[in-house]
Amino acid sequence: MATQKKQLTKRIRRTPEEARALALESARRLLIAEGPDAITLQAVAADLGMSHTNLIHHFGSAGGLQSALMGEMVRELTSVLEKAVERFRAGEGSEQDFVDIVFEVFDKGGAGRLAAWIVLSGESDKLEPVGEVVRTYIRNVERGADDAHGDVHERITSASLLVTLAAFGDAVIGDSIGSMMGRERKAMRRIIAELLPMVLMPPKRGK
Amino acid sequence: MATQKKQLTKRIRRTPEEARALALESARRLLIAEGPDAITLQAVAADLGMSHTNLIHHFGSAGGLQSALMGEMVRELTSVLEKAVERFRAGEGSEQDFVDIVFEVFDKGGAGRLAAWIVLSGESDKLEPVGEVVRTYIRNVERGADDAHGDVHERITSASLLVTLAAFGDAVIGDSIGSMMGRERKAMRRIIAELLPMVLMPPKRGK
DNA sequence: ATTCTTATTGAGATTGTTGTCAATAGTGGC
DNA sequence: GCCACTATTGACAACAATCTCAATAAGAAT
Numbered sequence: 379m380a381t382q383k384k385q386l387t388k389r390i391r392r393t394p395e396e397a398r399a400l401a402l403e404s405a406r407r408l409l410i411a412e413g414p415d416a417i418t419l420q421a422v423a424a425d426l427g428m429s430h431t432n433l434i435h436h437f438g439s440a441g442g443l444q445s446a447l448m449g450e451m452v453r454e455l456t457s458v459l460e461k462a463v464e465r466f467r468a469g470e471g472s473e474q475d476f477v478d479i480v481f482e483v484f485d486k487g488g489a490g491r492l493a494a495w496i497v498l499s500g501e502s503d504k505l506e507p508v509g510e511v512v513r514t515y516i517r518n519v520e521r522g523a524d525d526a527h528g529d530v531h532e533r534i535t536s537a538s539l540l541v542t543l544a545a546f547g548d549a550v551i552g553d554s555i556g557s558m559m560g561r562e563r564k565a566m567r568r569i570i571a572e573l574l575p576m577v578l579m580p581p582k583r584g585k
Numbered sequence: 586m587a588t589q590k591k592q593l594t595k596r597i598r599r600t601p602e603e604a605r606a607l608a609l610e611s612a613r614r615l616l617i618a619e620g621p622d623a624i625t626l627q628a629v630a631a632d633l634g635m636s637h638t639n640l641i642h643h644f645g646s647a648g649g650l651q652s653a654l655m656g657e658m659v660r661e662l663t664s665v666l667e668k669a670v671e672r673f674r675a676g677e678g679s680e681q682d683f684v685d686i687v688f689e690v691f692d693k694g695g696a697g698r699l700a701a702w703i704v705l706s707g708e709s710d711k712l713e714p715v716g717e718v719v720r721t722y723i724r725n726v727e728r729g730a731d732d733a734h735g736d737v738h739e740r741i742t743s744a745s746l747l748v749t750l751a752a753f754g755d756a757v758i759g760d761s762i763g764s765m766m767g768r769e770r771k772a773m774r775r776i777i778a779e780l781l782p783m784v785l786m787p788p789k790r791g792k
Numbered sequence: 793a794t795t796c797t798t799a800t801t802g803a804g805a806t807t808g809t810t811g812t813c814a815a816t817a818g819t820g821g822c
Numbered sequence: 823g824c825c826a827c828t829a830t831t832g833a834c835a836a837c838a839a840t841c842t843c844a845a846t847a848a849g850a851a852t
Contacts, residue, residue, distance in 0.1 A: 391818045391829055413705040415622070418809060429831050431811080436829085440810060493758055494701040498620040502761045509765030516766070535766045536776050542762055543754030543773060544747075550757075551700055554709045555749055558716030559723070559742045566750060569743050573780055598799055598848045625839065636801050638841080643799085647840060794852085801846070809838085816831070822824080 390428075397436050398446070400426055405447045410488045414495040417444065448504050451492045456511040458483040463515045474571040481545045481567050490549025512538060537577045544570050597635075604643050605653070607633055612654045617695045621702040624651065655711050658699045663718040665690040670722045681778040688752045688774050697756025719745060744784045751777050 392400070404425045408416045419430035419440050437443040462479040465471050484490040496504050516538065520530050548566045556563050599607070611632045615623045626647050630637035644650040669686040672678050691697040703711050723745065727737050755773045763770050 389817060389830055394829080397829075413707060415706065419811090420809065430809085431813095431832085432830055434811065491705060493761075494705060497758055497761060498698060498701060498705075499622065500620060505758075505761050505765075509761075512762075512765050513767075535768055536772065538766060539762065539768065539773055540751075540776060540780075543751050543759065546758055547750030547754035551704055551712075551753055552750065554704060554712050554716075555746065558712075558719050559745060560720075561742050561746065565743065566746055569747060569784065573747075573783065576780065576783055577776065596800055596847060601799080604799075626841090627839065637839090638802080639800050641841065796851080797849090799846100799848075801844105803843090803845100805840105805842080807838105807840080810836085812835075813833090814831105815833100816829105818829075819827085821826085 394436060397432070401433055401436065401443065402447055402450055405443060406451065406488060409447070409491060409495070413491075414499070417447070419443070445504070448492065448496055448501070451487075451489060452504065452507050454487065455483055455489045455492075456508050458487070459508070459511055460515075463519075467519060472571070473574045474567070477541060477545075477567050477571040477574065480541055481548055484545040484549035485552070490546050493546060494550050512542075533578055533580070537574060540573070540577060541570060601643060604639070608640055608643065608650065609654055609657055612650060613658070613695055616654070616698060616702070620698075621706070624654070626650070652711070655699065655703055655708070658694075658696060659711065659714050661694065662690055662696045662699075663715050665694070666715070666718055667722075670726075674726060679778070680781045681774070684748060684752075684774050684778040684781065687748055688755055688777075691752040691756035692759070697753050700753060701757050719749075740785055740787070744781060747780070747784060748777060 401422055404422050405417050408421055408425070419433050422443070423430035423433055433443060434440075437446055458479065462476055466473075466476040484493075493505065496502065516531070516534050519534050544566060552563060552566060556565065608629055611629050612624050615628060615632070626637035626640050629650070630640055640650060641647075644653055665686065669683055673680075673683040691700075700712065703709065723738070723741050726741050751773060759770060759773060763772065
């Protein structure tokens, strides 16, 4: 029967949803600002002014918090991608617009650092929902495409690969690489946007 | 005067260089196989069958080991890049050969995971040596290039950006993305090699 | 052999993180 | 007001990682 010390500050009682939302928000800030290792129960709790045991109460464990964060960010990423792809298919934006949106979610949204973290910690399967979006996207575009330019499937997956990898790379090391080469940060986006038509509708080669 | 327990196994005495080399080798294996968090003094020591205090003796601290590993890998990366660039400039290989070499060092060499780790842990300045290589490369190529295709500097940095970011992205998340799209791993290399001439010698646009 | 250097080791001390457990205090329902 | 539910907390245990320190042993030099 251990006795408990007198309470110093007033408790703030939140709904479970709100508590979880606050924690995930804080964890994401930490991820983007200081990297994956900074996401500890203590750090998140301190950032929110609550005890770390409360986080365990809501997420079950430290791993639970990590998984929840990954899940949330993957959901957000897929959602943004879905909308961007839909707009592009409907002809409501230029290649540059599309590329910008993808680059933005990987960079500012933290999806790039998130993906790097997930892969580096050996949990690649957590990225599967993104794969699902990509696959249905490819299927949809194929249905609406004309067959004038050879293998439709190949062209579309090539373009997707190009944009995704470039956006990812740009988000994680674009800052370093850009400053090394003395180029402004947006350069990569322009290059990709200009190359996109070449991949989607390549000039006919020998056939 | 604490007494020390009897020695169980024979000590293996190495030269400092050999001990450091072994440790770095082991640390690199751990990085590639299990991610940055797996590189602990204990894990490396266990892998080598030595005590972790010995690693502290040779590297000063856990951070010292990390820095040494980063330094070594960055040196190797820059060296490989230098040679590849030199060969490509001398016309001794196709675009595909060049791209393959860069992709390979980022992937198998672990440079991709290394770079991601460095950036995620906020030590981007450790990548500066790579920047130096890239800059002298750009200067060299500019000197030998003909001026027929507009802004030489812009074209060359664009191509470098493209290859570097793509190789990095491919090394870190290429496996996941590739399997999501049901494409073989080498697809990205082919795409980049095909696009390279378009960036280096773009078809003239309106001028 | 003897000495000297230093690579190597075991034993704690320390710290940070995760996790358990019982006690406490908001909040809504009665 | 009273009660049940549970979000929240403090105390403490368990563990892993880093690091200090003195002791030890391998190899070279003399």
